[in-house]
Amino acid sequence: MDIDHRDQLVSGVVSAEWLYEHLDDPQVAIADCRFSLADPELGQRQYQESHIPGAYYFDLNRDLSGPVGQHGGRHPLPDVGTLTEKLRAIGVHSSNSSLENPDLENLGEPTLVVAYDNSRFAFAARFWWLLRYLGHEHVVILEGGFSNWQANYPVSNAIPEPKVGSFVPHVQGDRILDIEAVKSRKDRPGVVLVDSREGDRYRGEREPIDPIAGHIPGAVNYPWQMVTTSEGQVRSLAEQQQHWAELAHVEEIIVYCGSGVTACVNLFSLEMAGIRDAKLYPGSWSDWCSYL
Known part of the structure; x- marks a missing residue:
């Protein structure tokens, strides 16, 4: 069907x-x-x-x-x-x-x-x-x-049998940046670096995972939890657009978090808001601070 x-x-x-x-x-x-x-x-x-x-x-x-x-x-x-x-x-x-x-x-x-x-x-x-x-x-x-x-709705504990799909990857390499690219681009006019972690981790007041606290110099903070309600419901399209209004017309957005995972929530939100070319720094703060 x-x-x-x-x-x-x-x-x-x-x-x-x-x-x-x-x-x-x-x-x-x-x-x-x-x-x-x-x-x-x-x-x-x-x-x-x-x-x-x-x-x-x-x-x-x-x-x-x-x-x-x-x-x-x-x-x-x-x-x-x-x-x-x-x-x-x-x-x-x-x-x-x-x-x-x-x-x-x-x-x-x-x-x-x-x-x-x-x-x-x-x-x-x-x-x-x-x-x-x-x-x-x-x-x-x-x-x-x-x-x-x-x-x-009902749940199950049955493990489904493997299937035979035909997935063919076409890697979109322009969606990611490594640390050298972030260093060279983050301070350019029209480029915004977004830190997706909670505010206290961004400010360096708390760091539960990585060995060094703080954030990449020049980054602004948009915590990933703002994308959904506490019950896990995504906020409305209007709310997503308002959330990113200040970045709607910048030339390039680079998004990171602790390790490139929750940054994807912000990338999802940006996409909802109509901002479709934001890039991920996959290594994020855990990569950046490994060189400090």
Whole structure:
């Protein structure tokens, strides 16, 4: 059954009601991205206990990040090939799959991938951003996360069988900047560097994770939690636009956080607000302070 994804793609989110009505649709795949920085195995345990029926688990450390080194931050971007195989195993088809592999026929529309977490988009937005980085625009986030779903719809502990997708990555390298590019561009006229962490971490009053407190010189602070309500509902389009009004006409926006994860919530919000060319510094403060 062909479905029209346009409304969901424009808003960037889907409701629990919409997802419930499309649980059995072969053009929809679901990614459970629950995670806890304080307890890295918690998300996996939660998934095994109960999840949205048909959802596949994506672990921040194992699936959505690469190996950690001396530099590069606490959550480097994952290996493209490895993530591609995982996306194929949950049945994701990309719009160009049949063009690049003539053996694949009648795939129809690209798969709409719905990501969710229970952390106000903190980890689902990382998944959302990664798919777009790999050239797959058909990805959205579930409004309200798992808690909202669980309060209204059935859950399951059944682990779905692997599928055979045809996802073909097309890396959008212009969406990221490394530390040298950030250094050379951040102080130029028309460039704004956005720190996505909580205000006290930005100001250097508290640093629970990284060895050095503070922020990159010249950065302005837009905490990622402002994108959603405390219940995990995304704020309205008007609120998103108002939130970013001062940056609506700057030439370039570079976004970072502690390790390139929650910065993606701000990138999601910027996209909602119509600001579509903001870039991610994946290493973020954890990379920057590793050189201090």
